[in-house]
Amino acid sequence: GSNTVNFCNKSWIGTTLAWESKALKSRHMNKIFSMSVQQASKSKVAVKPLELDNAKEPPLNLYKPKEPYTATIVSVERLVGPKAPGETCHIVIDHGGNVPYWEGQSYGVIPPGENPKKPGSPNTVRLYSIASTRYGDSFDGKTASLCVRRAVYYDPETGKEDPTKKGICSNFLCDSKPGDKVQITGIVLLSDGI
Numbered sequence: 001g002s003n004t005v006n007f008c009n010k011s012w013i014g015t016t017l018a019w020e021s022k023a024l025k026s027r028h029m030n031k032i033f034s035m036s037v038q039q040a041s042k043s044k045v046a047v048k049p050l051e052l053d054n055a056k057e058p059p060l061n062l063y064k065p066k067e068p069y070t071a072t073i074v075s076v077e078r079l080v081g082p083k084a085p086g087e088t089c090h091i092v093i094d095h096g097g098n099v100p101y102w103e104g105q106s107y108g109v110i111p112p113g114e115n116p117k118k119p120g121s122p123n124t125v126r127l128y129s130i131a132s133t134r135y136g137d138s139f140d141g142k143t144a145s146l147c148v149r150r151a152v153y154y155d156p157e158t159g160k161e162d163p164t165k166k167g168i169c170s171n172f173l174c175d176s177k178p179g180d181k182v183q184i185t186g187i188v189l190l191s192d193g194i
Contacts, residue, residue: 058102068183108185111169126169
């Protein structure tokens with residue numbers, strides 16, 4: 001006979017599972033096999049997974065451009081090889097569970113510095129689709145990932161990169177280091193018309 005545990009049913013959440021076989025013998029080896037599976041009694045997610053699964057509405061506009069949330073860069077990893085045209089980075093951001101989101105939503109990112117078109121004003125918000133699930137990269141409800149392609153401009157006549165026309169926010173994010181701070185806004189749910 002086959003001993004199978006079905007994990008598709010969520011009715012076991014919050015309880016402890018245990019399965020033991022005192023004398024499960026292999027054809028080739030005469031060994032006893034024992035296995036125990038347990039779920040931690042305290043959830044790792046800031047919001048319980050079932051609450052995230054069953055939420056009726058996505059969180060929207062918790063932080064505005066004039067009062068953004070200061071998050072922390074956890075990691076920045078290049079996703080494509082060195083010979084690939086362009087550079088795309090996987091950026092993990094720690095929001096401490098304070099900026100929850102749903103799949104399909106976007107964060108606004110405000111790059112540091114002044115808006116070159118409006119001296120004395122901060123840079124404008126750039127929207128980036130969130131790449132991770134609502135549970136975050138560490139399944140703790142406290143992180144989110146962005147996949148960002150570095151925006152660079154090449155002069156069509158010379159074929160050389162023009163750093164004066166590079167993307168301000170994408171370069172800020174791709175150049176970030178763990179521990180750097182980032183101003184985020186949102187959450188935004190892009191409509192079909194955008």
